[in-house]
Amino acid sequence: xxxxxxxxxxxxxxxxxxxxxxxxxxxxxxxxxxxxxxxxxxxxxxxxxxxxxxxxxxxxxxxxxxxxxxxxxxxxxxxxxxxxxxxxxxxxxxxxxxxxxxxxxxxxxxxxxxxxxxxxxxxxxxxxxxxxxxxxxxxxxxxxxxxxxxxxxxxxxxxxxxxxxxxxxxxxxxxxxxxxxxxxxxxxxxxxxxxxxxxxxxxxxxxxxxxxxxxxxxxxxxxxxxxxxxxxxxxxxxxxxxxxxxxxxxxxxxxxxxxxxxxxxxxxxxxxxxxxxxxxxxxxxxxxxxxxxxxxxxxxxxxxxxxxxxxxxxxxxxxxxxxxxxxxxxxxxxxxxxxxxxxxxxxxxxxxxxxxxxxxxxxxxxxxxxxxxxxxxxxxxxxxxxxxxxxxxxxxxxxxxxxxxxxxxxxxxxx
Numbered sequence: 001x002x003x004x005x006x007x008x009x010x011x012x013x014x015x016x017x018x019x020x021x022x023x024x025x026x027x028x029x030x031x032x033x034x035x036x037x038x039x040x041x042x043x044x045x046x047x048x049x050x051x052x053x054x055x056x057x058x059x060x061x062x063x064x065x066x067x068x069x070x071x072x073x074x075x076x077x078x079x080x081x082x083x084x085x086x087x088x089x090x091x092x093x094x095x096x097x098x099x100x101x102x103x104x105x106x107x108x109x110x111x112x113x114x115x116x117x118x119x120x121x122x123x124x125x126x127x128x129x130x131x132x133x134x135x136x137x138x139x140x141x142x143x144x145x146x147x148x149x150x151x152x153x154x155x156x157x158x159x160x161x162x163x164x165x166x167x168x169x170x171x172x173x174x175x176x177x178x179x180x181x182x183x184x185x186x187x188x189x190x191x192x193x194x195x196x197x198x199x200x201x202x203x204x205x206x207x208x209x210x211x212x213x214x215x216x217x218x219x220x221x222x223x224x225x226x227x228x229x230x231x232x233x234x235x236x237x238x239x240x241x242x243x244x245x246x247x248x249x250x251x252x253x254x255x256x257x258x259x260x261x262x263x264x265x266x267x268x269x270x271x272x273x274x275x276x277x278x279x280x281x282x283x284x285x286x287x288x289x290x291x292x293x294x295x296x297x298x299x300x301x302x303x304x305x306x307x308x309x310x311x312x313x314x315x316x317x318x319x320x321x322x323x324x325x326x327x328x329x330x331x332x333x334x335x336x337x338x339x340x341x342x343x344x345x346x347x348x349x350x351x352x353x354x355x356x357x358x359x360x361x362x363x364x365x366x367x368x369x370x371x372x373x374x375x376x377x378x379x380x381x382x383x384x385x386x387x388x389x390x391x392x393x394x395x396x397x398x399x400x401x402x403x404x405x406x407x408x409x410x411x412x413x414x415x
Contacts, residue, residue, distance in 0.1 A: 030330070031332045157185050217272055219271060
């Protein structure tokens with residue numbers, strides 16, 4: 001329990017962040033404890049070095065996953081959800097998905113229960129990280145993935161069950177659908193509400209951060225009334241709510257002779273399969289990408305692979321007002337307790353969190369110090385085995401090395 005600190009507030013649509021915020025954290029399963037120990041060392045050092053004692057995080061442990069099950073005999077205690085609602089912003093390590101339990105995925109459940117409707121995944125190359133592509137430096141996108149709908153809604157029935165039989169019968173006899181009787185059945189809801197709140201958040205972010213474009217990713221040529229509607233509703237938000245600040249790609253061609261007017265955010269769309277090709281061959285033409293749930297799941301991992309994998313990919317699940325930042329990789333249970341794995345995903349997710357709190361200098365120091373450490377070739381095993389002449393570090397040693405680089409980074413950034 002946090003014995004000191006002040007709760008973050010939310011007023012008039014904005015966070016109210018004190019100098020001593022209480023931040024709930026979920027350590028995570030498998031390698032989660034190792035990763036968290038290294039990460040929190042980096043977070044606390046960055047805050048202390050930037051603000052010299054004037055600001056401090058007070059961490060409050062909350063429980064989900066295996067630790068919660070052992071302690072409370074439930075995978076996701078009600079108290080955990082209440083703690084996030086009470087403190088508004090949290091951070092978590094990787095969580096296992098219980099086999100055969102009542103919860104399909106703890107991550108999905110957290111997102112749905114707290115209406116964390118946007119999964120925000122920045123994917124930007126850190127120099128010196130081994131990459132499978134020739135020009136990883138061209139990758140610098142932020143993916144806004146819808147988080148609560150699509151096939152992740154969990155509305156499905158197993159093949160052969162009375163429920164599946166009933167749904168199939170209805171679809172065939174009442175709706176004229178053609179399908180096999182021996183199918184499993186799932187429903188793919190995509191709503192105006194879910195789409196518009198995601199697009200609105202993405203455009204506001206793009207304008208605030210002075211990004212160049214927002215691309216709507218969809219498979220609307222085939223799924224016309226779900227993903228096609230996602231495209232149409234997203235464009236509606238852009239044109240109806242941000243008309244004076246945006247220009248569409250079509251308008252550039254028809255009204256501006258192919259040249260975008262200065263100071264306007266470009267809004268465009270791409271079909272999902274083509275988008276996978278585009279982020280490989282023309283990554284530097286994309287900036288903010290807005291996508292339905294399943295497409296975003298695939299695309300964010302595919303982009304992360306180009307910059308060194310999920311070990312270097314941060315993420316945040318953001319709603320209004322709640323936000324939970326998280327590791328984007330799995331629990332890697334075979335390495336649990338070995339102080340071995342790369343804590344980079346949680347560390348960079350923490351940097352995202354500090355930016356979200358408005359503590360931008362802390363975010364920059366963390367990112368730059370991590371980058372400096374990798375440039376020195378002082379890395380964990382996943383990177384060491386790919387880098388000639390690298391020094392192998394444990395998780396905790398990697399955290400310490402990042403902290404050692406902070407003073408130089410602060411001097412360089414003139415913070």
